[in-house]
Amino acid sequence: MSAQSNILPPRLADRFFRFYCKNDLAESILGDLHERFFDDLEKKTASKAKFNYWLNVIRFINRHTLNRNNNPNYRRSNNSAMLRNYLLITLRSLLKNKGYASINILGLAVGLASCMIIFFYVTKELSFDQFHTKGDRIYRVTNTFTRTSGPIYWARTPPALAPSIRSGISGIEKSTRLRYADDHTYAVGDRIFNQGNVFYADSVFLQIFDFELKAGDKNTALNNPNSVVITEAMATKYFGDEDPMGKVISFDGRRSLQVTGVLKPLPANSHITFDMLISFETYVVPDGYLADLNSWGWAGFHTYILTTPNVDVATINDQIIKLYNENFNRANITTSTELQPLHSIYLESGKYTNVGESIHTGTKSTIYGLSLVAVLIMVIAGFNFMNLSTALSLSRGKEIGIRKVMGAVKGRIVFQFLTESVVVSLISLTVAFVLILASQSYFKEQLDIALPSSLSEYLTLLPLFIAATLLVGVLSGSYPSAVLSAFSPIAALGGKLKTGKAGAALRNALMVFQFFISVMLIAGSIVIVSQMNFIRNKSLGFDKENVIKVQVLREDMAKHHNALKNRFEQHSQVLKVSMCSHGLDGSSSSGPATLVGAPEDEAYQLAYYQTDDAFLELTGIELVEGRFLSKDFLSDSAAMILNETAVGIMELEQPLGTKINFNRIERTVIGVVKDFHFNSLHSDIAPLAIVRPFTNTELLLIKIAPGNVAETLSILENDWKSIVGASPFDVTFMDDGIQQMYEQEEKLAGLINVFSGLAVILACLGLYGLVAFSVQAKLKEVGIRKVLGASVEKLLLVLSKKFILLIIIANVMAWPMIYYLGDMWLNSFAYRIEMQWWMYASAGLVLLLIALITISNQTIRAALTNPVKVLRNE
Amino acid sequence: MKTTIGEFEEIVLLLVAAQHNEAYGLSITKAIEEKLKRSVTMSSVHTALYRLEEKGFVQSRVGGATAERGGRRKRFFVITALGKAALKESREARNQLWSMIPQYVLEIG
Numbered sequence: 004m005s006a007q008s009n010i011l012p013p014r015l016a017d018r019f020f021r022f023y024c025k026n027d028l029a030e031s032i033l034g035d036l037h038e039r040f041f042d043d044l045e046k047k048t049a050s051k052a053k054f055n056y057w058l059n060v061i062r063f064i065n066r067h068t069l070n071r072n073n074n075p076n077y078r079r080s081n082n083s084a085m086l087r088n089y090l091l092i093t094l095r096s097l098l099k100n101k102g103y104a105s106i107n108i109l110g111l112a113v114g115l116a117s118c119m120i121i122f123f124y125v126t127k128e129l130s131f132d133q134f135h136t137k138g139d140r141i142y143r144v145t146n147t148f149t150r151t152s153g154p155i156y157w158a159r160t161p162p163a164l165a166p167s168i169r170s171g172i173s174g175i176e177k178s179t180r181l182r183y184a185d186d187h188t189y190a191v192g193d194r195i196f197n198q199g200n201v202f203y204a205d206s207v208f209l210q211i212f213d214f215e216l217k218a219g220d221k222n223t224a225l226n227n228p229n230s231v232v233i234t235e236a237m238a239t240k241y242f243g244d245e246d247p248m249g250k251v252i253s254f255d256g257r258r259s260l261q262v263t264g265v266l267k268p269l270p271a272n273s274h275i276t277f278d279m280l281i282s283f284e285t286y287v288v289p290d291g292y293l294a295d296l297n298s299w300g301w302a303g304f305h306t307y308i309l310t311t312p313n314v315d316v317a318t319i320n321d322q323i324i325k326l327y328n329e330n331f332n333r334a335n336i337t338t339s340t341e342l343q344p345l346h347s348i349y350l351e352s353g354k355y356t357n358v359g360e361s362i363h364t365g366t367k368s369t370i371y372g373l374s375l376v377a378v379l380i381m382v383i384a385g386f387n388f389m390n391l392s393t394a395l396s397l398s399r400g401k402e403i404g405i406r407k408v409m410g411a412v413k414g415r416i417v418f419q420f421l422t423e424s425v426v427v428s429l430i431s432l433t434v435a436f437v438l439i440l441a442s443q444s445y446f447k448e449q450l451d452i453a454l455p456s457s458l459s460e461y462l463t464l465l466p467l468f469i470a471a472t473l474l475v476g477v478l479s480g481s482y483p484s485a486v487l488s489a490f491s492p493i494a495a496l497g498g499k500l501k502t503g504k505a506g507a508a509l510r511n512a513l514m515v516f517q518f519f520i521s522v523m524l525i526a527g528s529i530v531i532v533s534q535m536n537f538i539r540n541k542s543l544g545f546d547k548e549n550v551i552k553v554q555v556l557r558e559d560m561a562k563h564h565n566a567l568k569n570r571f572e573q574h575s576q577v578l579k580v581s582m583c584s585h586g587l588d589g590s591s592s593s594g595p596a597t598l599v600g601a602p603e604d605e606a607y608q609l610a611y612y613q614t615d616d617a618f619l620e621l622t623g624i625e626l627v628e629g630r631f632l633s634k635d636f637l638s639d640s641a642a643m644i645l646n647e648t649a650v651g652i653m654e655l656e657q658p659l660g661t662k663i664n665f666n667r668i669e670r671t672v673i674g675v676v677k678d679f680h681f682n683s684l685h686s687d688i689a690p691l692a693i694v695r696p697f698t699n700t701e702l703l704l705i706k707i708a709p710g711n712v713a714e715t716l717s718i719l720e721n722d723w724k725s726i727v728g729a730s731p732f733d734v735t736f737m738d739d740g741i742q743q744m745y746e747q748e749e750k751l752a753g754l755i756n757v758f759s760g761l762a763v764i765l766a767c768l769g770l771y772g773l774v775a776f777s778v779q780a781k782l783k784e785v786g787i788r789k790v791l792g793a794s795v796e797k798l799l800l801v802l803s804k805k806f807i808l809l810i811i812i813a814n815v816m817a818w819p820m821i822y823y824l825g826d827m828w829l830n831s832f833a834y835r836i837e838m839q840w841w842m843y844a845s846a847g848l849v850l851l852l853i854a855l856i857t858i859s860n861q862t863i864r865a866a867l868t869n870p871v872k873v874l875r876n877e
Numbered sequence: 878m879k880t881t882i883g884e885f886e887e888i889v890l891l892l893v894a895a896q897h898n899e900a901y902g903l904s905i906t907k908a909i910e911e912k913l914k915r916s917v918t919m920s921s922v923h924t925a926l927y928r929l930e931e932k933g934f935v936q937s938r939v940g941g942a943t944a945e946r947g948g949r950r951k952r953f954f955v956i957t958a959l960g961k962a963a964l965k966e967s968r969e970a971r972n973q974l975w976s977m978i979p980q981y982v983l984e985i986g
Contacts, residue, residue: 031939032923034949035903039919062920067927 012040013053016060024068032063085415086422092402093423100395103772107391107427110768112434114384115472117761119439121377124452128365131272131349135213137309140176142316142342144168144306144323145355149337150608158355158362160306160340162296163330164323165205168306172322174314179205180283181275181305183360185701188556188730190253191241197731200278200361203286209264211309214273218248219264228284229254232264237278255558260285271453274349274363275305289557289698299331305359308342316342335606368831369751376758379520383762385479386513387769392424392483393510394776403487404495416488424480425473432472436461449753482509511809514773517766518813518850519820524759526821526846530838531752534829537836538745544679545587546623547738551716552586553703553723554733560699563726570722571705576715579706581617586702587681588740596692598653599662599669607653609665610681610689613696619676621706629659629674632695640695643670647678649690665692683744684834704737763850767857770806774858778802778865786870798866803858810854814847821846882934882963888913889925890964893935894956901940901951902926926954934960 020033036059043052097104132138144164146157165180184201209221209232216224217235224232231252238247252260260281269276288294294301310319323340331338343351352364403416411419439454446452455461555567560582568580585591591610598605616639618624619631627647632639643665650658661672678688707715716734723732742749785798793801822838829835882890892908893900906922909915929935940951956964 028923028927028952030949031902031952034946034951035901035906035919035923037946037949038903039906059919062918063923065920065924067924 010044010049010052012037012056016053016057020060020063023064026068026070028068032068036060036063089419089422090426092419093426096399096423097427100398102775103391103395104427106768106772107388108431108434110387110765111384111428111431111475112438113761113765114381115428115431115435115468115475116438116442117380117758118377118471119435119468120442120446120452120454121373121758123454125370125374127272127453128350128370131363131365132274132345134270134272135345137211137213138345140310140312141211141345142308142310143345143348144308145341145343146302147339147341149339150335155356156341156354157302158352158358159302159304161299161301161331162304163299164327165304165306165308167326167330168308168323171326172319174311174319176309176311177207177211178306178308179208179211181205181208181307182283182286182303184279184281185289187255188253189241190256190729191250193729195729195731196241197733198278200276202275202277202280202361203283204280205283207309208280208307211307212275214269215267217265217267221264224264225280225282227263228282229258229260230263230282230285231260232266232280233262234266234278235268238262238265254281254285255556258285276361276363299327302357305362307345333606366747369747369754372751373754373758376524376755376762379524380758380762380765381475383517383520383765383769385475386517387765387772388424388427388479389482390510390513390769391772391776392420392480393486394773396483396487399487400490400495403490404492407490407492408496413488417484420484420487421477421480424483425476428472428476428479429469432468451750510773511805514770515809515813515816517769518810518854519817521759521763521766522814522817522846522850523820523824524755524762525849526817526842527824528752528756528759529842529846530821530825530829530836531748531755533842534832534836535745535748535752538684538748538832538834539742541680541684541834543587543741544624544677547587547741549707549709549712550621550737551705551707551719552735552737552740553705553719554735555701555703555727556730557699557701559727559730560701560703564699566726567703567722570726571719574715574718576708576711576718577705578708579617579621579704581615581621581704582696582700583615583618583702583704584613584696584700585681586704586735586737586740587622587679588737589681589683589744591681591689591691594666596653596663596665599664607649607690609649609692611665611692611694612681613694613698613700615696618693618704621704622679624679625677627675627677629672631674631676632693638671639673640697641668641670642673642695644674644676644693645672646676646688646691646693648688649692650675652690665694668697670694680834685832687833763853767853770854771857771861774802774806774861777805778861782865782868782873785865785868786873789870790874795863795866799859799862802862802865803855806854806858807851810847810851814843814850817846818843882932882967885921886925886929887964887967889922890929890934890956890960893926893929893954894961894964898953898955900954929960930954932959933957934963 017033020036021029024032036056039059040052040056043055047055135141143158144160146160148155148157162180162182165178168175168178180203182203184203187198187201189196189198204225206223206225208225209216216232219232224230233241233247241247241252242250247262247265250262252262254260266280286296288296308319310316320340320342323342324338327338327340349363350365350367350370352358353366358364406416406419443454443456446454455464555564564582568582571577571580591612593608593610595606596609597607612618614632616632616634619626629644631644632642636642643663645653645655645658653663655661655672658672658675663670663672676693680688681691682689705719719734720732781802785802788798788801821843825838825842829838888909889905892905896904896908902919902923905926906917906919909917909922926935926937930937934957935954936957937952937954940953942948942950
């Protein structure tokens with residue numbers, strides 16, 4: 004063998020073998036091959052041995068040798084071993100830096116929780132009316148009246164429309180009217196109930212909409228007069244545990260309504276809500292109304308249609324317009340209709356007036372605004388994460404250096420830190436759920452956001468939240484991991500590691516952006532709160548304090564008005580009593596007015612109030628000219644009072660004594676009152692007429708003395724019981740009613756306040772972390788400065804000036820945005836505040852103050868450190 | 878899991894057991910060539926060994942480096958308890974079949 008030991012197996016064959024076999028079998032196989040080759044050499048010729056060698060090498064091509072990782076043990080353990088190691092290191096580094104870790108996790112959790120809450124709110128808003136199976140074929144018919152002054156959009160239509168559509172137009176399967184039932188009394192036996200939320204509905208209503216019946220037949224329940232369908236809750240209220248079907252509810256003491264159906268609870272996301280549906284056949288036009296059910300001019304009914312499948316909606320609309328114009332013809336008004344798809348009613352009804360009671364509308368801008376806020380909060384939280392992780396990376400330089408020396412490639416390091424950020428974000432998600440559960444009642448009660456109550460609702464959304472969280476984790480982990488994996492191991496192990504200038508610049512930019520968002524949100528809350536205060540305190544032209552409104556049934560008013568008024572006014576606590584058609588909270592009637600002698604087509608639409616002579620004194624409205632209604636003048640039943648806007652619009656130079664045909668009655672103007680805001684401040688003051696009641700009104704306004712309101716109310720209630728008897732005593736405060744007109748804004752203000760508060764907290768958490776870190780890095784510098792004689796004040800300035808500068812930059816950048824967005828929102832009010840310099844300044848100052856408090860803890864501690872301690876090691 | 882064992886695999890497994898602790902690819906190849914006078918390729922022996930390892934009948938370990946074969950380490954195979962059971966089972970099956978053969982059949986030869 005020794006003689007032949009210089010003959011070696013063919014190199015090319017070896018190379019070929021190494022080429023195709025790269026796993027850990029290679030060594031032993033090659034060893035066997037070589038051994039065999041040398042065995043062969045002893046018995047055969049060198050060329051024969053080489054030939055056999057080649058043959059064997061080729062024969063060894065099989066799945067075991069080609070597989071790169073064929074050892075089952077190796078394959079099973081290594082990936083998961085590294086993953087396990089990454090998780091272990093993540094956990095260790097979280098535990099080592101408890102402070103930073105909790106800032107990171109808490110910040111991200113607050114961000115996630117905010118986003119989830121906003122997500123719940125927005126999805127609920129978007130889900131309105133989606134539960135109707137025929138929803139894509141249901142439309143609401145709305146009116147557009149175009150006058151020279153511009154178009155007016157009405158959500159309600161006249162009562163004659165639906166029946167004519169049904170008979171006259173093809174492509175429509177069903178149509179229904181819906182009429183809100185004004186106040187009536189409802190009684191079972193001698194028990195009388197307070198009942199709102201009642202509609203009259205045509206028989207097909209339950210066939211068009213999917214409001215499920217628990218009992219009764221939805222095809223016939225509303226067919227006959229005096230039928231009523233009630234919700235389960237109402238059934239319990241009226242009949243307790245008894246079976247309500249077939250039972251009778253006494254209606255206004257004159258008629259009996261028979262229960263023909265029981266509704267399951269209505270979905271919360273329906274734009275129509277009701278507790279009772281009375282068959283339309285039951286409806287009787289109240290006394291004193293100027294129109295009947297054949298009217299084309301009385302827009303007090305909702306009309307919904309269900310089209311047949313696959314029809315052209317535009318053609319149907321054209322036909323309806325034609326029908327309308329045939330029946331309703333006014334000289335200076337063009338009328339048209341618009342079919343509004345069911346799914347857009349809730350969110351896109353902003354332009355419509357006379358939307359009607361128990362019809363709910365939302366606003367798109369709130370949804371957009373909140374979604375934007377959610378994204379911004381998430382951005383702040385994500386940036387916090389990026390900033391803190393990158394800053395912390397300096398302390399992990401050695402770890403990364405060692406890993407690289409041990410063979411970790413860049414991709415592995417990136418993977419490690421992505422794993423870390425994903426783990427942190429999943430922990431945050433868990434914390435976020437805890438936060439949501441803890442704050443559930445707050446959001447429900449204060450902001451009217453219903454969060455899912457059952458676990459299963461959360462579970463169905465869980466995959467979505469986990470996916471979103473993973474995305475956030477990966478996105479915010481991408482930058483830190485890129486930075487960390489780029490470390491040169493030599494620099495990292497030599498301890499000379501510094502993140503580059505570019506890294507610091509990026510961190511600063513991220514922080515400026517965070518403060519930019521925070522300033523915007525703070526300024527936003529300031530603007531909204533100021534505007535709401537302005538509205539609350541704006542002089543409306545009348546005195547809304549200490550006025551109560553008593554809802555009275557028409558027939559009670561007719562019977563008992565004088566008795567009630569006399570009895571009430573005997574009490575020293577009652578200053579004034581007036582009967583009135585409306586409560587100065589946005590509602591009014593309206594009718595056409597023409598100057599006597601002027602052509603018919605020069606009609607002006609005037610809003611009007613019916614009231615008596617006590618009204619002026621009770622409300623404190625100012626009289627500009629002439630006199631108010633007075634019981635001394637019998638002729639006042641044909642008199643009218645105008646507001647200044649009406650005088651202006653009708654261009655009356657000498658308003659007093661002018662004769663005007665108003666609602667088909669000739670009236671004389673006897674006085675002019677100063678404009679007052681009987682509508683919401685979103686709109687300008689409309690022209691208004693005030694006349695004596697020509698029908699029975701439904702409101703008593705009572706001005707009471709301030710102080711001890713509860714006692715006054717109980718005195719009044721006793722009087723009420725002794726005079727009116729059975730009907731419920733239904734009292735509201737005028738200022739509450741006015742406040743309700745701004746419900747949406749109040750809600751928005753509440754939401755923006757909460758979330759801008761959270762955004763500021765988040766940004767400050769991030770700031771705290773960064774300052775803590777940068778102070779640590781500067782401790783030696785501080786020590787040296789101190790040794791050289793720097794004072795504590797000077798050191799504080801040195802340590803904080805960079806952050807103050809960043810906040811100032813963020814402020815300056817935010818100003819134009821604040822102006823733009825604030826002005827846009829304020830423009831939705833006819834009466835609005837102007838953006839003031841102090842709004843910007845105070846937003847900036849608030850932020851600066853919070854930031855200074857945040858960093859002071861760290862900087863003061865650093866400035867007070869004993870220099871010996873930090874410099875000793877040098 | 879019911880794992881079957883082929884005839885060739887059984888031979889290899891028997892030899893792994895026979896050369897206890899000393900069995901590696903080439904030693905088994907040589908044994909088959911010398912004891913059974915069968916020509917066999919190295920790769921098929923190796924393949925059989927790897928498959929036995931996948932089935933859990935043998936376990937492999939890498940031996941220490943020696944001066945032979947250019948310092949390349951051998952992969953030694955050892956029979957597992959499962960492998961022993963499989964051998965016994967196949968032996969019993971054969972014995973049973975053998976016992977079924979009537980005496981005179983063999984005698985007539």
